[in-house]
Amino acid sequence: VEERTAIERPDADLVIVNDDDLTYAKVRLDDRSLETVERSLSSIEDPLARALVWSSLWNATRDAELDPRRYLAIVRAHAPRESSIGLLTGVLANASFAVQHFLPHDVRAAEARTWAEAAAQALIDRAVELGVTFFDTAEVYGPFTNEELVGKTLRKHRGKVLIATKFGFTIGDEAKAARPSGLDSRPERLRAVAEASLKRLGVEVIDLFYQHRVDPDVPIEETVGAMADLVKAGKVKAIGLSEASAATLRRAH
Numbered sequence: 001v002e003e004r005t006a007i008e009r010p011d012a013d014l015v016i017v018n019d020d021d022l023t024y025a026k027v028r029l030d031d032r033s034l035e036t037v038e039r040s041l042s043s044i045e046d047p048l049a050r051a052l053v054w055s056s057l058w059n060a061t062r063d064a065e066l067d068p069r070r071y072l073a074i075v076r077a078h079a080p081r082e083s084s085i086g087l088l089t090g091v092l093a094n095a096s097f098a099v100q101h102f103l104p105h106d107v108r109a110a111e112a113r114t115w116a117e118a119a120a121q122a123l124i125d126r127a128v129e130l131g132v133t134f135f136d137t138a139e140v141y142g143p144f145t146n147e148e149l150v151g152k153t154l155r156k157h158r159g160k161v162l163i164a165t166k167f168g169f170t171i172g173d174e175a176k177a178a179r180p181s182g183l184d185s186r187p188e189r190l191r192a193v194a195e196a197s198l199k200r201l202g203v204e205v206i207d208l209f210y211q212h213r214v215d216p217d218v219p220i221e222e223t224v225g226a227m228a229d230l231v232k233a234g235k236v237k238a239i240g241l242s243e244a245s246a247a248t249l250r251r252a253h
Contacts, residue, residue, distance in 0.1 A: 034074075041078040042081075075092070079091045080126060088123060096119055135150055139166070139167060139169075144171075148200045162207040167185070168214075170182050183217070194230055206236045211241045214243065
């Protein structure tokens with residue numbers, strides 16, 4: 001940690017500045033300096049210093065000072081080794097933003113899908129390694145694509161983790177027009193969602209299947225009854241409700 005004047009040092013590849021209450025990093029962006037910074041990501045152990053290095057790289061990319069393809073290459077090489085899930089999540093989120101907004105248009109679409117899968121795999125692999133055992137998704141996330149992504153990236157970890165997914169929102173203009181509330185927890189609808197979620201997740205049984213929001217137009221007894229039937233059929237292990245009142249929970253029970 002150097003004083004503010006160190007930021008002007010012409011020979012410094014990376015300077016972490018402690019200026020009163022503000023701590024930040026400044027990275028030189030020539031090839032030799034970037035190589036030094038990459039090596040630092042392999043050796044610096046202090047979590048604040050690592051966060052500052054990642055932040056400086058992202059700021060340079062955002063401000064068009066660093067080629068986004070170079071930034072993404074650094075992320076691919078070094079982000080999966082981050083010990084902090086919070087920091088790893090932030091780095092991958094910034095990288096995904098870079099893919100969607102900073103890459104040339106002719107490669108953006110194809111790269112976005114590839115990057116999403118690679119980033120998700122890196123994040124989930126690291127999370128499992130650190131002891132995370134519960135992963136939550138929903139049909140409405142994407143819609144649909146997040147279930148596919150979670151299912152694919154968790155496939156090799158299936159004996160170590162539990163997957164939860166949710167139903168309850170209308171998806172598509174036609175469905176929303178028929179259900180102005182935007183909610184749909186009719187028994188026939190949740191059964192269809194369960195079957196589709198099983199396929200997207202690539203599993204034979206859903207560990208936890210729960211209602212995303214309570215549907216005011218469908219008695220909760222009907223909804224939970226249909227969910228219980230899924231448990232009896234061996235398609236779901238456990239059921240639940242999200243954002244339900246105490247009175248609704250008592251009726252559901």
